[in-house]
Amino acid sequence: MDRYQAMATFIRVVETGSFSSAARQLGVGQPAVSKTIAQLESRLQVSLLIRSTHGLTPTEAGQNFYERARNALQEADEAELAAKGAGAGLWGRLRVSAATTFARLHVIPKLPQFLAEHPHLDVDIILDDRMIDLVAEGVDISLRMGALSDSTAVARKIATGGRSVLATPAYLARAGRPQTPADLANHDTVIYSQLPSVWSFTRDGSAVSVSVSGRLRVSAAEGLRAAILADMGLTITSDWMFAPELESGAVVRVLEAWSLPSIDLWAVFPARRMMTAKARQFAGFVEELMQSAV
Template structure:
């Protein structure tokens, strides 16, 4: 029995909650997964999993072994990277989850750089504005914005951007340039309805704090739609710099009320721990961090 491989299989079974899901993610047959776990239990002399018709759950010994096995896998992975060198050690497939608009604007255009650095690695981008289940979808790394829900995932902040009041110059020339939060009540706003958006915003300036409820006839669930609506002149939007970086640089849109501050938005690299892909995920996270650090629009102050 290849004990290291069996440990990785066991970790995947615990993560996914079933032999069949682990088999799909590892691209091996379900009998091979069952056999590996059984051999691991025989070698250890303890039962690791409680099997029922509805679910698989680790025993007390299994939960303890899972934590230590996970650390052992990570340390082995790091040892391989150190011995071979970073580029040559990264191979196989890496599945990365990210929001559609963010990835299209900031990651995909520079993806060639990452692929050239790691010629033996294939990257699969899973683009969705929803926060998908990383284990269920077999994702190695997620690039997520905003406040992260408590979970068993490992997260690291890799970027931060300002939220701004953004619109086209033609729109502001027609309807007026807002100078204070109260002025926004006279404007049509394009409202992003997912997490990180909404109608209610609190602006801060020095010691002043003003909350407003944006008025808008158009609500949209995807950032790409918000971009299209703003660029067509439907209204202004409270949006991240990242959502309009090219247009802020070119002047296709402008930012107003920049002396009033809104909550910033964080970008985090999130990935499940205890997988051989963790080194690949960390390398891609570093790449994504470089992408956003070089994509900020010029100072608008």
Template sequence: MDRLAAMETYVSVVEAGSFSAAGKRMDLGQPAISKSIAQLEERLGVRLLVRSTRGLTMTDAGQRFYDHAKLAIREADEAEQVVRHASASLSGKLRVSAAVSFTCLHVLPRLDTFLNRHPDLEIDLALDDRNIDLLEEGTDVALRMGTLIDSSMTARRIARSPRLVVGTPEYFARAGVPKAPADLIRHQAIVYSQRGGGQAWSFSKSGSEVAVAVSGRLRVSAAEGMRTAVLGSMGLAVASRWMFSPELESGRVQAVLTDWQLPPIDLWAVFPAGRLVTARARAFVEFVEQALADGERTPAA
């Protein structure tokens, strides 16, 4: 019996919650999964899983084996990735999930370079501001922003951007320029309703912290909608520098209250739990990370 394959099967069963679900994930029949687990338990001489009407439960030995098996699988995969990444171009299909505006502004304009580097690679890019189920959608890697709530996910922070209060010169000419966070209560705020947004904006300066409850007549659930509303001079908003970097450079959008700091926003590469990180996904994340770093070093126009 292939020891690594048996570990992968066991980890898949634990994380999928049943033999049948693991079989679907691994494209194997349930009898093959059951046989593999039985052979593994026989070879180890311990019971790893207990079946009940409520599903599968790991024994103490099963929990210890699961923890070590995941580590062994990860290390084996990393060894393969190093060799493959160094010796050959990538091929096959890479499925990526990413936020709409960020990807259109900072990834898609540079993606041709990555594809030219790997002519046998195809990318299926799903643009969505929501946090989807990576396993259910068959996603290899997702680019997510903000604080990650699900601690079970495999994730790596690849970049960080400051948040700013932004609006157009036309809006500020009409409504006035806020001089302090408290002035924001008299402004129309465009509220981003996804996680990381909301109506409570927290500022800090020289050790002092101020929280302002803003109000506005417009709430949007997608960052692209917030961009459009700000550019249409409908109000001001809190957004990452990434969100308006072209307009901030051109002057079409202005940042105010710049002597105050808002919590920065992190960009994470998130990989589906229980699956090996492919060389394709790893290379793509490295490309995005480098592209953003190069962009930060490029002087503003």
């Protein structure tokens, strides 16, 4: 039995909670995973997992082994990278989760640079505007904007961006330009359901809260972009979401004398998995990219 592989398999079983999920992520059959765990328990002469109708949970011995094995494999990975040297780049597969529009505009166009620096690395990108289960999906790093709902997540803030009220010149020519936040009540507002509908504007130390509503509500940023670019109304969103159009003038900011809360971009790592060197370097890569973003 390969001790390194057995430890890696056990770690994946604990993190996914089942043999079948671990097998799927490892790219092997479920019997192979079951056999590996059985051999590991036989060698250690201790029960590592409790099997029930609700899945698999580690015993006390299994939890201790999991934590030490996870640290050991992380140290082994770091040792290999150090031995190969920085010029050798990264190896293996990196699974990234990101919001669709953000990845399409800011990450994917720059990926050739990252892949060229690491020719032995493969990247899987899972595009979803909703937060997914990082452990169940085998994700190494997730790029998420705004407040984080999971207080147990291991996260690092890598950028802060502005929010604005945006519209196309054609819509403003038709409907007029709002002069105060209260004027938004008289406009067609396209609502992005992933964000709050009550916004706090500030100006010269004074705060005004406005509840926005509209006839069109969309659940994905791509729909919001399509509606705004079709001159259907104005919206409150991050400048990142319309970066190319802000630069070209296809959309413009209104109420610029009023400030909206900024938005943070986070690199989120699975709480129960090792933070790999691949994930850390990718987070640094995105952080550097966002320094020049709108």
